[in-house]
Amino acid sequence: MTLPIRVAVIGGGIFGREHVSVYAGMPSVRLVAIVEPNEKRRLEWQRDPLAKTAKIFSSVAEMLAETKLDAASIVTPSKTRLHIATELMSAGVDVLVEKPFADSPEDAQKFAEVAAALGRKCLPGHLLRFSQGHQNLKTVISQPAFGSVVGVTLSRNRSRALISLYPDIHPAFLLGVHDFDLAIWLTARPVTEVSALEHRNSQGKVDYFVAHCLHNGGAISTIQVSCLLSEGDPAQVDDSVSVFGTGRTAHLETASVDDEPQHFGFGIENAPLVAELQYFLDCVLKNQPSTLCTPEEGVHVVEIAQAVLRSASNGGEITRLRATNF
Ligand SMILES: NC(=O)c1ccc[n+]([C@@H]2O[C@H](COP(=O)([O-])OP(=O)(O)OC[C@H]3O[C@@H](n4cnc5c(N)ncnc54)[C@H](O)[C@@H]3O)[C@@H](O)[C@H]2O)c1
Known part of the structure; x- marks a missing residue:
C-alpha cells in the first residue's frame, strides 16, 4: 500500500x-470521504475546513461507487454498523468499528466471522486500551511484584443528561462496555459468570447498575455505572479503576473534581483516539492483525453487556456465558 x-x-x-x-491532522492520511445521511449535517460538512480533502456522500454505496479507499472508521448508531462494515469489508476496506460492535452477541459474532472470511482488519473501538493512564496501569500490574490479579473495581459516573440523549440505550451498552473491556484486558481473562442489579428512574429508564463478573481463573470484577450526576455536582465525568493483586494494588482516577473532562482527540499528543486511530492505520499499512484489541474481544464485551441486562432483569440471578478464549 x-x-x-x-x-x-x-x-x-x-x-x-x-x-x-x-485523521485531518495525520500527515500519512488523506481523508477522502465522509458519509452522512442527514442532509443538514452534510451541508455543514461541505462548509467545514476539517473536511476540505473529503467528498461528502449520503450513503456507503454511493461512496464506494465513486471513491477508492483503504480504511474507514464506522461511527454510526450501533444497529447500522454490521451492514456498513460488511459492505466496506466486501469492497476490500479495513474498518475500525466504534464500540460496542453490535446490540446483540449474534450480530457481534458476525463482525468477527465476516472479517475472518474476507481477511480484513476489523478493530473494535475500545478506546481506553489506548489511554496513556490505562496503559500505565496495565504496565504496573504486569510487573512480577504485583502478583496475579485477584479483583478489579471499576466505577464510571456520568451526567443524567445522557439518559435523554440516548433514551433507548441501556447504560451497560452505552458506558459499561468500556468497563467490561477494561475488566477482560486488565485480568487478561474472559468472563464466565455475571450477576447484576439495576435501578430505574421514574420514567423507567436505567440510571444505575452494578455488575459482578467472575473471570476464568477466579478473578472478580465489580463494575458500577451511573447516569446520575447533575449540574453543579463536583464532576460531570468521574471514573476510577482499582486493581488488587496477590502482591500489590494499583489505582487510576481518570477524572476528578478539578480535572478537564476526558478529551478524545483534537491533536492532543497521546490522546486515546489519536493513539487508537494511529494503531489501526499501522495495522492496515503493515497488513498485520490487531493484537492490542481483537474482534473476538469485541464480541465478548457484547456478550458481557447482554448478560448484565439478562441478570439485572432477573433480580441479579447468576448468568453464565459461553466458554471463550478470546
Ligand atoms: N469510544 C467512545 O468513547 C465513544 C464516544 C462517543 C460515541 N461513541 C460511539 O460512536 C457512535 C456515534 O455516536 P455519536 O455521539 O457521534 O452519535 P451521533 O448521533 O451524533 O452521530 C451518528 C451519525 O451517524 C449517522 N448515520 C446514521 N445511520 C447512518 C448510515 N447508515 N450511514 C452513515 N451514517 C449514518 C447519523 O445521521 C449521525 O449523524 C455511537 O454508537 C457510540 O457508541 C463512542
Whole structure:
C-alpha cells in the first residue's frame, strides 16, 4: 500500500467529528470521504475546513461507487454498523468499528466471522486500551511484584443528561462496555459468570447498575455505572479503576473534581483516539492483525453487556456465558 492511506469516516455526527479531526491532522492520511445521511449535517460538512480533502456522500454505496479507499472508521448508531462494515469489508476496506460492535452477541459474532472470511482488519473501538493512564496501569500490574490479579473495581459516573440523549440505550451498552473491556484486558481473562442489579428512574429508564463478573481463573470484577450526576455536582465525568493483586494494588482516577473532562482527540499528543486511530492505520499499512484489541474481544464485551441486562432483569440471578478464549 502506498501513502497517503485513503480514509473515510462513516457517520458525521458528534463522535464522527472527532475521528475526522484526528485523521485531518495525520500527515500519512488523506481523508477522502465522509458519509452522512442527514442532509443538514452534510451541508455543514461541505462548509467545514476539517473536511476540505473529503467528498461528502449520503450513503456507503454511493461512496464506494465513486471513491477508492483503504480504511474507514464506522461511527454510526450501533444497529447500522454490521451492514456498513460488511459492505466496506466486501469492497476490500479495513474498518475500525466504534464500540460496542453490535446490540446483540449474534450480530457481534458476525463482525468477527465476516472479517475472518474476507481477511480484513476489523478493530473494535475500545478506546481506553489506548489511554496513556490505562496503559500505565496495565504496565504496573504486569510487573512480577504485583502478583496475579485477584479483583478489579471499576466505577464510571456520568451526567443524567445522557439518559435523554440516548433514551433507548441501556447504560451497560452505552458506558459499561468500556468497563467490561477494561475488566477482560486488565485480568487478561474472559468472563464466565455475571450477576447484576439495576435501578430505574421514574420514567423507567436505567440510571444505575452494578455488575459482578467472575473471570476464568477466579478473578472478580465489580463494575458500577451511573447516569446520575447533575449540574453543579463536583464532576460531570468521574471514573476510577482499582486493581488488587496477590502482591500489590494499583489505582487510576481518570477524572476528578478539578480535572478537564476526558478529551478524545483534537491533536492532543497521546490522546486515546489519536493513539487508537494511529494503531489501526499501522495495522492496515503493515497488513498485520490487531493484537492490542481483537474482534473476538469485541464480541465478548457484547456478550458481557447482554448478560448484565439478562441478570439485572432477573433480580441479579447468576448468568453464565459461553466458554471463550478470546
Ligand atoms: N469510544 C467512545 O468513547 C465513544 C464516544 C462517543 C460515541 N461513541 C460511539 O460512536 C457512535 C456515534 O455516536 P455519536 O455521539 O457521534 O452519535 P451521533 O448521533 O451524533 O452521530 C451518528 C451519525 O451517524 C449517522 N448515520 C446514521 N445511520 C447512518 C448510515 N447508515 N450511514 C452513515 N451514517 C449514518 C447519523 O445521521 C449521525 O449523524 C455511537 O454508537 C457510540 O457508541 C463512542
